[in-house]
Amino acid sequence: MSSIDFINENVNWKNITPGGEIYEGGTADEFCTGDWRVDVPEFLAEKCKQCLLCTPVCPDAAIPVKDGKRLDFDFKHCKGCGICAKACPFGAIVMKKEEK
Amino acid sequence: MANFKEIMSRPERLTGGHRMCAGCGGTIAARNVLKALKPEDKAVIANATGCLEVSTFMYPYTAWKDSYIHNAFENAGATLSGAETAYNVLKKKGKINSTYKFIAFGGDGGTYDIGFQSLSGAMERNHDLVYVCYDNGAYMNTGIQRSSATPHFADTTTTPVGSVSTGKPQNRKDLAEIIASHHVPYVGQTTFIGNFSDLHSKAEKAIYTKGATFLNIMAPCPRGWRYATEDIMHVCKMAVETCYWPLFEVIDGKWVLNYKPKTKLPVEEFLKPQGRFKHLFKKGNEDLIAQFQKEVDERWEQLLRFCEE
Numbered sequence: 001m002s003s004i005d006f007i008n009e010n011v012n013w014k015n016i017t018p019g020g021e022i023y024e025g026g027t028a029d030e031f032c033t034g035d036w037r038v039d040v041p042e043f044l045a046e047k048c049k050q051c052l053l054c055t056p057v058c059p060d061a062a063i064p065v066k067d068g069k070r071l072d073f074d075f076k077h078c079k080g081c082g083i084c085a086k087a088c089p090f091g092a093i094v095m096k097k098e099e100k
Numbered sequence: 101m102a103n104f105k106e107i108m109s110r111p112e113r114l115t116g117g118h119r120m121c122a123g124c125g126g127t128i129a130a131r132n133v134l135k136a137l138k139p140e141d142k143a144v145i146a147n148a149t150g151c152l153e154v155s156t157f158m159y160p161y162t163a164w165k166d167s168y169i170h171n172a173f174e175n176a177g178a179t180l181s182g183a184e185t186a187y188n189v190l191k192k193k194g195k196i197n198s199t200y201k202f203i204a205f206g207g208d209g210g211t212y213d214i215g216f217q218s219l220s221g222a223m224e225r226n227h228d229l230v231y232v233c234y235d236n237g238a239y240m241n242t243g244i245q246r247s248s249a250t251p252h253f254a255d256t257t258t259t260p261v262g263s264v265s266t267g268k269p270q271n272r273k274d275l276a277e278i279i280a281s282h283h284v285p286y287v288g289q290t291t292f293i294g295n296f297s298d299l300h301s302k303a304e305k306a307i308y309t310k311g312a313t314f315l316n317i318m319a320p321c322p323r324g325w326r327y328a329t330e331d332i333m334h335v336c337k338m339a340v341e342t343c344y345w346p347l348f349e350v351i352d353g354k355w356v357l358n359y360k361p362k363t364k365l366p367v368e369e370f371l372k373p374q375g376r377f378k379h380l381f382k383k384g385n386e387d388l389i390a391q392f393q394k395e396v397d398e399r400w401e402q403l404l405r406f407c408e409e
Contacts, residue, residue: 003160020159020170028117028156028163036122055108056135056296057333059127060116068105077116081123082330095330 004030029077033060037080040098043072047092054084054093101304104295107135111165113143118163119155123329125292125319126152129234130205132296133315134166136303141199142166144183148176148210151241152234167200173214176204177222177231184227201307202229208249209239212275223282223312230306230313233275236321244324248273251344252395253388255376256324266379266388271395279314280350286311287350290358291318292336298347298358305349318345326375338370343400348407355406364400367393 003022006015017023048070055063055070062078064071085093101107113134120127130152137143143166147153150173156163157170171179180202190196204222206215211233219231238256239245246256246268253267261267276289286309288302299317306313318339322329339345342365347358368389371377380388 007160017160022160022162025162025165025167026112026115028158028161029115031117031161033117033119052105052108053295056132056299057128057292059120059122059124059131060118061112061114061131062116065108068109074116079122083123083332086330087333 002027002030032076033079034076037078037098039080039082039095040075041073041078041080041082041085042094042096044092044094045072047090049090049092051089053087053089057083057087059083101301104297104300107300110135110137110139113137113165114156115163115165117161119158120151121321121323123322123332124151125236125321125332126150126207126234127156128292128332129232129299129317129319130156132292132299133203133205133230133232133303133307133317136300136307137201141201143201143203144180144187145169146171146176146180146183146202146204148204148206148215149173149241150207150210152205152207154241173210175218176206176210176215177218177220179218180204180229180231181218181222181225181227184229188228202227203307204229204231206231206233207240208233208235208237208275209241209247211235212249212273213247219279220282223279223284223314226284226312228310228312230303230315232303232306232315232317234317234319235275236319236324237272238321238324240321240324249275252392253377253380255379261379266385267376274399276314276316276348276350279316280353280355282312283353284312284314285309285352286313287316288314289316289318289346289348291339291345291347292333293340293347293359302349305351324376326378327373331373335370335373338365338373341365342367342370342396344370344396346400346403348403355403355408357403357407357409360409367396 060077062074114131146169184202245258255261259268280287
């Protein structure tokens, strides 16, 4: 069982982990920060040359790369900062207003 | 070094879902340093108090795939020294077989100021670890108070610009040079440029050089520097092209300049996009910019002498 399944606002102090330790890595992956967005990037795959210049500039690891190619955005984590759109030399990322 | 596509295809070691601000430079720095780790190696991370520490590990959510130690403001260097020593003992006894690399992260507050003595100790004892400073030039986590990394004339909440003040009255100190004077095997200074080859290669050298190594990474903070969030790469580029933030490394005491602009741009290009320097462009403040330029020039000339350029 992952610690995020039982450690929340309602947990009894006796059930939290000693020393506030957790015994697994990368649990933040389950946390949604996508709802912070004001602007949302759109990936225009047909304009993309797969140079990957958009990938290191993302603070939220929200541009997945598989076998040397980027995929569409991870919208669960993307905060809409727009850095990737500026880093793209080919106009393959455009920022738009998020529709809620 | 692995090529850019290979590096970016490596599994993420700092996941999304952390609570750093949108467009945060510190996270970009940490994520890309970890990209330089070989996928088969494990890491132990210690983190001095700062934005990165409080926002990437909010119990029970951790964005770190590797072992991570919460730490006070002043002792990331000491904590990691201890962890590295314990690892060496366990390895000698045959109780650990995997390769672990030891990486400390700290902001400029936790590195230039509060964590300085424990960092200096770790460097002098030459533990096999890397200390990475993500330098955003102020205590951003607590609300943009000045640090010894804050540039001259910057507007911060403890050096507010107004009728009697033109921002921080003092200059910033050069931490990379100070650490180089510890005679450690590797010191690198970098920031975010192009495809990050400068950052990735320095991170790889720092991680895989035996002994204590230090990386100083300029990591802009959109909130504290007050530039448009999406412009981070432009701000970094201007810092390098104006020679405000030169890219260099010190390998076994030998200074190497990694980039020399063909035309050194005036420092205004770096200052202009940032709200914290807005007052410098008011009428009557031309001499302040001239003073800033003079300081940048002097340090650049000194660096050229160190690098025998």
